[in-house]
């Protein structure tokens with residue numbers, strides 16, 4: 002029996018035992034809120050604190066949750082035994098056949114899958130559940146060995162063996178699936194938008210700066226974050242994050258560097274505490290005189306909320322956020338095109354990287 | 362001044378056609394839409410009155426046909442007693458030939474200027490005569506008369522008359538050609554007038570054919586005629602000088618004392634002497650010789666002497682049960698969840714007996730966000746116009762409906778929510794705000810009675826709503842313990858390959874109450890009430906259960922044996938072990954009464970431990 006199945010079975014046993022002892026069945030799990038994340042000194046990431054919530058059959062909604070939990074556990078168990086996997090969306094649709102245990106929305110089933118990770122201290126991948134989003138793209142001087150679905154091991158050079166779209170990160174990036182064979186690049190640049198990623202590829206910035214370019218695709222998928230973490234930990238490559246200059250992009254950086262609130266239970270797997278923020282910073286908006294937009298009401302309240310977010314409590318961030326609230330402006334990565342298409346690779350990035358201590 | 366007198370006075374100088382033109386609004390003919398409604402209303406009100414007076418269950422046929430543009434043909438036919446041939450021209454061909462002017466009796470007829478006004482309107486707008494067919498009984502011929510009104514002399518002029526064969530036993534058919542406008546889906550429409558009429562006249566069967574050929578049938582809900590209202594004499598407290606002078610002139614009494622004692626209600630010979638003495642008038646004086654000054658004195662002393670209230674048995678209410686049936690019948694397509702009705706005791710304003718009845722319909726498919734619908738009635742006649750000026754509307758606005766579960770801005774004004782509010786005022790003399798008789802004046806006594814009656818209905822509605830809310834909550838718990846929890850146990854056992862664990866104990870902990878569920882099923886005039894009790898407490902429970910009943914005499918088949926059946930209550934002793942179930946039932950014969958909702962009470966157990974019954978507050 003796999004470890005994951007063993008851990009999941011414990012949940013079923015707890016509920017069974019509660020009933021057998023005449024106790025109202027319940028399970029406990031950490032509260033998943035901003036007020037319940039604490040800094041883990043050992044891993045230098047943000048994790049859930051000690052506030053727990055109880056799901057109990059005393060209420061109808063609690064009872065529904067327990068029943069769904071049982072069905073999901075049973076489903077995962079079957080899947081593992083049969084060597085299959087499914088997407089989170091498939092899990093949601095499969096629940097259609099579960100009678101009373103059916104989910105009302107995919108949000109509910111996604112959340113429950115996360116709950117199970119938290120309770121069992123296992124990963125979604127251990128449950129053979131994967132997200133439907135396709136993996137982000139990678140271009141750079143690195144050779145990866147991937148175990149394909151046929152069990153073959155295939156080596157891929159992420160410049161020579163791929164098209165301009167780059168190498169696609171699979172949903173499972175653990176060692177049994179993906180190994181780093183050889184690397185000549187000396188840094189990782191994670192890029193928020195597709196437009197900028199393509200610009201850097203076209204301008205051959207991966208070669209010029211000897212960097213591995215990783216496209217984050219907005220809020221990065223788990224596999225992308227895990228991939229970046231492995232590049233950083235196993236290959237000792239420094240990581241810089243290049244995003245738009247607005248509060249939502251800072252959260253993208255935070256989820257890469259410190260862990261996201263939603264997945265704080267696995268921050269130590271996903272977060273890369275050494276990742277540094279390159280820009281666009283509010284200071285850049287002023288220094289490079291970038292074309293900018295006014296902050297919206299939502300932007301302002303997001304910035305204010307970040308001022309009280311434990312993940313942003315350092316001098317750099319507090320200063321930059323306060324500056325932005327003062328100038329009331331935001332700018333996109335592509336605003337750098339104001340000075341020409343090559344400006345970002347010829348001037349901006351070299352200057353910023355040099356500022357951060359990288360030799361070009 | 363009553364319009365009759367005004368008209369009588371003016372009649373000498375101007376033609377009635379001119380008078381009609383000037384008073385169109387008062388008479389109810391000021392717009393094409395309203396004129397059509399008024400014509401139908403005058404004829405239908407007469408038909409209902411005539412049928413009831415003759416003791417016949419009304420069967421009324423109404424048809425409106427569009428002839429051309431704004432010209433319509435109206436047909437109203439009844440199965441009433443018919444009108445003798447010689448009277449037909451007077452009833453239809455003379456303005457204000459009604460039999461009811463000065464009579465103090467609760468009747469519909471008080472409310473219009475009469476059918477002849479409709480005839481006049483028809484002739485003034487289309488130039489066509491009215492066609493009346495009437496038959497007074499089996500073996501009699503039917504007479505068909507075409508007539509118009511001579512507007513100079515206010516006399517009927519017969520255009521054509523013939524005897525015809527009519528299959529009907531008896532009845533009257535009125536056919537008018539008028540200029541009008543037929544509207545649908547509006548409060549002020551022929552359809553709404555007939556629907557409202559059907560609600561408060563559940564003994565009537567009304568067939569209605571619309572101009573587009575659509576047939577609507579308002580079914581009869583009861584086979585009993587309403588009690589005939591009695592005519593009463595005026596009470597001194599409500600009399601006006603003009604009327605008093607007229608009565609003095611017309612009386613056959615020889616002495617002022619006998620006049621007072623015989624022509625007024627609540628005045629004995631002794632009281633009459635007292636009044637006359639106080640007014641300083643000789644008690645033997647002839648009524649005809651009483652001067653204006655003396656009459657004024659008498660009127661003043663009327664106010665000073667203590668008199669008994671007028672008799673109130675002259676009123677004929679519709680009754681709670683019949684209003685409920687009427688409302689249920691006419692709102693059936695909206696499937697309302699709750700109907701409550703109330704009939705107040707008769708009361709008096711200014712010497713005039715009156716009484717108020719109300720009803721509230723709630724829920725179902727009634728619109729949730731809109732203003733409630735108000736149905737106003739005076740002596741069983743729907744009031745469609747001047748809602749804002751009516752005491753009924755005023756009384757509704759003065760109630761804080763938020764307390765009863767409807768929305769209302771600031772606790773004042775017409776409430777919003779899925780409800781219909783019905784108010785019926787019955788009186789021998791309805792105090793209308795004006796001669797158009799569409800709104801009842803703001804008389805304090807009437808306002809108060811309406812308010813009290815509506816509050817009674819509203820309280821019942823509130824009780825129903827909170828009961829429903831409690832049940833709803835309990836229902837979700839019930840789903841939890843009856844479906845979800847067993848499923849959790851089954852699934853857990855299946856996954857672990859173990860026997861399904863017993864869950865009774867857990868159920869008791871989750872519920873921790875005594876659960877009472879009840880329903881009333883009505884079939885073939887019999888309402889069966891079924892009550893299910895389950896003890897979800899962990900200890901045995903013993904208590905007394907009370908079920909409200911309309912009256913002992915209607916109750917049958919009480920299961921199990923009760924401790925006692927009292928006039929309004931059945932009383933059981935309940936004793937249940939943990940997880941034990943018990944089913945009780947009884948039947949109610951629904952003749953003349955309705956039973957559609959249980960009211961259950963408990964004694965001897967803390968009410969927080971019970972869902973589905975209230976604490977018993979009466980005697981043990």
Ligand SMILES: Nc1ncnc2c1ncn2[C@@H]1O[C@H](COP(=O)(O)OP(=O)(O)O)[C@@H](O)[C@H]1O
Nearest residue numbers: 407408411441443452459460461470475476533
């Ligand atoms: N359909 C009818 N059947 C029998 N009698 C009728 C009918 N319509 C009218 N009448 C008689 O004619 C009278 C006058 O009617 P109308 O002029 O409408 O005045 P009102 O109804 O106010 O008394 C009624 O009181 C009634 O006696």
